[in-house]
Amino acid sequence: MRYLHLVVTGVTGLLLILGSLDMPGTGDPNSPASRHVSPRYIEKSLAETEVPNMVTAVLADYRGFDTLGETTVIFAGAIAVLLILRTGRKED
């Protein structure tokens, strides 16, 4: 029973390592991630969005709704810290 945690952790780690062996190499041009949407962004983003920075085009235009969520998360984080730490004190 004492070593159960160790066994569970070890087996999980081993499974994760086994799973990662099938991953494509870093920067492999034939990997699914490089073949699916990336070529379209690279070829069309300047014509479609008028900005030379491809990263911003994806971040702010193609996935603008996602970035709105990210901004809201940061806002919510600030509000959460405010609610927890700034209670019962007079604003000065």
Added chain:
Amino acid sequence: MIEKQESIIIKTLCRMLVPFVQMFGLYVIMHGHSSPGGGFQGGVILGSSFILLSLAYGIDEVKRRFSLASLTVFASLGVFLYAGIGVLCVMLGGNFLDYGVLPVDEPRSMGMLGIEIGVGITVMAAMVSIFHDLITFE
């Protein structure tokens, strides 16, 4: 609580550094759509300049210039600006955050700049607000 720093070297150095840091932060925000950078990075740089100021001059000096309540307003304003541009696109007949319908030159580029500014304001205000809350907590 961070007390007022008495060292003249630190104070002078921070006073000289802060304008350049803020200028660089604004540059990173404004050029986010044409060079590496953007609202998140620029907002953090801008926020760190205010944190540097409060480290060198004490929290009261920074509070005298803008209150903690105004930081919350700024954080909401950034999200409002972002969502407002999205709603504006809907009102002008496009989809939500479809900048192509904005009535300006290069509408997509300008729309992106607008939301980057919104993100920058929110990130800056949130960072400084969290920092102030953490160091003034007793």
